[in-house]
Amino acid sequence: MPGTVGRVPTPSAPAPGAAADWDVTGSASAAVLAHPWADTPLGAPEGWDPALRAVVDLILASPVPMALLYGDDLVMLYNDGYAELIGARHPEALGHPAAEVFADLWDDPGTGDVLRRAYRHGESFLAREAVLPIHRHLPEGTGEPVFTRGHSPVRDSAGRIVGVLTVAAQTTQLTDQLQSLSDFAAALSGTLTLDDVARVTLRYCLDAFDADRVSLAVDEGSAWRMVRRLRGELLDEADERLPPLWRRMTAESPFPVVTTARSGVPYFATDGQPLREHAADRHDEKVRAIAALPLRSSVIRGALTVGYQVAHTWSAAERALLAASAELIGQAAERARRFETQHGTAQLLQRSMLPDQLPDLPRLRIAARYEPGVDGNAAGGDFYDAFVLPSGALAVVLGDVAGHDLRAAARMGQVRAALRALALSDPRPDAVLAGLDRLVASLGVESGTHELFVTVVFGVIEVDRRTVTLASAGHPAPLIRRCPPEGPPVAEYVDVPPGAPLGLGSRPPTVTVPFAPGDTLLLYSDGVVERRWQGLADGLGGLAAALSGANSGDPRALCAVATAAVPGATEDDVAVLAVEHAVKPSRSAGMEVPAEPTAPSRVRHWLTAQLTEWRVPESVIGAAVLCTSELTTNALLHAGTAARVEIDLSAERLLVSVADSGTRGTVTRAQTDTLSSRGRGLGLIEELSDAWGTDPTVRGSTVWFEILIPAS
Incomplete structure (x- = not known):
């Protein structure tokens, strides 16, 4: 909410005329205790009608923004939630007529006229998905907060209308999620492959549901493959162009994403450790709440999970939004599977007609x-x-x-x-x-x-x-x-x-x-x-x-x-x-890289020795070794098979390429965490090299970079 909630120190003893048995805390509640109500139409609290007193107790105990507008002047009394809502108008608004507090808005439709009707004629009023007209100076680029708000008459013990109760529940988040769902559908419509679907899905679900962990699983015949993304993972634009990091899982894996994909039955956990027994790492162990939704498709099985590191209650609206998201993902995954089957065969045919070397x-x-x-x-x-x-x-x-x-x-x-x-x-x-x-x-x-x-x-x-x-x-x-x-x-x-x-x-x-x-x-x-x-x-x-x-x-x-x-x-x-x-013949060398976690270290030692023997400047060696190590790591993580590193040195530049075979095997499972972070890899290469790129091959891909040799 824009604006700053005023802070009034809690008095050491109840103010004169205040009810000493109120059990309230917080800035607005403290201001209510301290306010001299005897000087307002409300009068001293000890003289309040029991029905009015009950309304005030409800307001001050509620976490939902609520306010009482009392008497002919609609004098205001409200709780912490409402104080945050009105921003800088608090605390001066306490005990003052609403028409004065909102003088700049009072004549707007749906404001003063609605409150007057509720007070004078006992008409209740409810506005769904409405913009609350109290924010006039929002930061540029921010949307208007959306609320469901209601006004209802407040009656005393004799049944007379003495005021209006106002309740405002913010629904901006749900509205934003629905808009985000529309954007998500548009983004999925442009995907061609399952990698594309995964990239769009992970990015959307982290943002739309403000989640800590999102995963997507799809079937691979007799097994499954799963990709996840965590809040706070650093993925730059270059890294986004790489295939997502899919992890193979057995057909009978007990992970919620696989059990839901296998059974087709949604799963919701509000609190606990649903991933503890089969956690891949500490990020899985921290998950306390998780939702798993199956993908509805005739040609592909899969599931989506959204998780939090705190307890989370899955509301009906949120479950419906998750189900709609899973439906969209299933449709996109089905299109992608059909496309990959046809497109992959034809592309393999075409590439096989081009020279291998x-x-x-x-x-x-x-x-x-x-x-x-x-x-x-x-x-x-x-x-x-x-x-x-x-x-x-x-x-x-x-x-x-x-x-x-x-x-x-x-x-x-x-x-x-x-x-x-x-x-x-x-x-x-x-x-x-x-x-x-x-x-x-x-x-x-x-x-x-x-x-x-x-x-x-x-x-x-x-x-x-x-x-x-x-x-x-x-x-x-x-x-x-x-x-x-x-x-x-x-x-x-x-x-x-x-x-x-x-x-x-x-x-x-x-x-x-x-x-x-x-x-x-x-x-x-x-x-x-x-x-x-x-x-x-x-x-x-x-x-x-x-x-x-x-x-x-x-x-x-x-x-x-x-x-x-x-x-x-x-x-x-x-x-x-x-x-x-070429002005002069270049020198070249190559190395086969096995699919194991120690491979990047072996590549670094080999490349350092080779470039030192060729008398390459130290500044170039350092940058080349770091970049080659990152490319080797990415090739092993993404392809899971052996790779080949080739270097070519001419008088003006050093060219290094790392080629993989493109299959998705399994990297030897030692400590894969010892491999460098994929989030920084291509960002470093872009920073340290003079040119870099990716070249698809008949099977797999080649990533390369070029560093110019400084003039001696």
Whole structure:
């Protein structure tokens, strides 16, 4: 409540005229005892009518905001709750007419007129979910408090109306929870996976129910997996992007979240230690009250729990709100399970058609990135490839088969396989695309459609000649980030004739441009630069500006920069391929990391020794070791399987990546608390590195970071 409740010291003895047998405490009650009622229309307390005295006793003993408005002037007497409600108007309001106390509000509808009718005509009045008109200067951004308030006539022993009893019960919390439920439904409607549902659910339930602990469990066939969140856990924006920390539980687990999911029967505990016997840690042991609600769904079983570290009575309204929340979660989880089944299969098919590994060459560093469109479609036709030709040159390609379905992914696989076969026979870019043109035309005839739309850019990089030769069949122009000896890097588009898309009988021309040490070539799909609300030129300009301003020409970092260069979401798939002509060959090393709690320590020792041997500056070693330890910890916690750490050192930067296999096994259960806190991990990496990102792979994901080497 806004305002400050006045503090009146409790008198050492009852004030003259006060009833010595009142057993009241608190600031407002003390003020009531001390007030000279004999000077008001109420008169001295010892002369009060017994019925009036009973009303006053009720008011002063009640925790609910209550006030007596007595006599023709409606003189005010109230309790602690009402004193807090009226804020700075207390204590001067005691013994004064209500019309004077609320002079600025008295003529508002539902205020003075209602009280006068209750006093003069004996009319009771009840307003549900009403804004109490006593707050005129609320802090900016705060909503008006909402109350259920009532006024009823007070009668003396003879049945005469002598005043009005006012009761105000705040219902703002319930109103806020109902509004929050609407927001929760909107947030769940945008989720695609069970990880998304879990993130939204945990965040909402902690806030909406002001809980200390929230958990969500879903079935995994013969077992369960559960994720929880605790009040006070520090999760930054970067950490929120990681998968939630699911914990596997046996099919017969006695945890309330599992027993409720298994039985479908809600469970409520108001006080005790409901998690004590099977507590995972001290946070579970502290829970005294818990509610468990099953998720209602035909394709997925699960449950939601909300817990408190103090005793808590579950009101009917709160139980209904929890049930409604569980209903929404069940619907979202069902959609997510269906989506993951279809989407996961198609994405695995599509990713399996992309190269598992890109060539590892002394003078060329290569990286690629693929992201599915955000519209939730299961698959797409974007693809990339890089392979060494018989001559020793490097062939690079990026293409786009129109469509977002399994057919598009299958055609993409056909085009990519045919392109590689053609290039190994005759690597000239114009000849390769001419052969692909005939293939696409044949596929169109075979399928009985002329709506196949395939664009491709293909290039051959010859390191010894320091050139790249390119040809394009209707694809956006490639971009080269050049690093001149003097001046900042500059990203420029290659002036390659776009030609027509494949299947239209064209043979696109080629263009050969310099590709010097320090330069980086970027091939990309149109999903990188196209947005519905802006022209293509704006997207192309944004991409060039982003690459020009990048900290380094490292291909992995540039792939991340490119995919984020144009703001706003795209419904199209995104694919990028970057190749850097290194000034000097880089040094690299790798380590397999077992799925056990001691692994981060072993990684720290190995990395420190390796970077020290390579004479990396100490400041870089310290930051790299800390970041790598955090990434290793996250990989073990999230995937639960062995990971691989790879490091690559060039003259200008250190690149470290940690890859997992993406399955959700179980980390060896020693003291997992000895692993560092996931809440700080990616925040540290963002602070200590010059660039970082995540790359999905065919199975699992890779998280990487880059630290620039200071000039000596």
